[in-house]
Amino acid sequence: MGKKTVIGIDVGGTHMRSALVDSRCTILQRRRTTTEQSLGTAHVSHKLVLECRALVQEAAEMGASVAAVGLGVAGKIDAARGTVVFSPNLPAMRNFPLARELETGLGLPVTIENDANVFGLGESRAGAGRGIRNWIGITLGTGVGGCLILDGRLWQGDGLGFVGEIGHMIVWPGGSRCACGASGCLEAYASGRALVEGIRDAEARGELPEGDLHRLHTRGELTPEDVYRHALAGDALACSVFRTMGRALGLALTNLCTVLGLRNAVIGGGVSGSWDQFIEHLKESLAENARMFDPDEMVITRSLLGDDAALIGAAQTALGLEKV
Ligand SMILES: [Zn+2]
Structure with missing residues (x-):
């Protein structure tokens, strides 16, 4: 048999993206389809099996074989058991043995890991974290995820099903x-x-002026991209929402770096595309709050792999390469 590959899958609430990945982290093929999680857990499992079978077929056509499958899923994941404890993206999947279901359907070993952790593995192997022994990862998406790469390994904590939940650090009590x-x-x-709720809260306070943002909000159509677009155009309210975001991130990083004695952080996820609107506020907050370290020594970088970090990282778990 020819080249050995693995499948990495990023299972989102609306789309599942999958890729055939070789041992050098090169993506050979990719697929994308809707998750259709409203049709139930069995339907989502079945769709995952179909996506994997299609990639196994594509691998065979290249003269390659698929050794294993790795999934990245948001939420609390029991990686040792291959169980989705709960996922905000897949609310019907509670204590669901997804890895076992897929193994039965595919006849291949299947691993599951939290989505921010697979981001960390992907960036470590092939992205912004490559060659960096210790770093903090933050993913900015619909929610905020996090991971810790310590001493060259993905930090797994005590195996409680969560670790690096940076998004749930309290930065503003009450x-x-x-x-x-x-x-x-x-x-x-x-x-x-x-970002969207920041505009909504301003409206509730009577501080959202008439205009495009007001119209989008009233129609229930406001997206984070709209808020970014308005901030770029200099809208004071949109800029203030990004200022709050940057300052909150800066405070979280100050606390983490003070506790862990780390100097590197990598920020990814779709919302990190608004980098230019929050990074200066993040640095301001670091400069104001850091006492134990010189904020100028902190190296905060953007994800290099974008959406591919999750695919490559999930593939690393399939290869059993949590050590990075
Ligand atoms: Zn929370």
């Missing part, structure tokens, strides 16, 4: 409500959802 039920979490200020 502050804005987070999706997790707590108040003042980083995610309540630095996620795509928080």
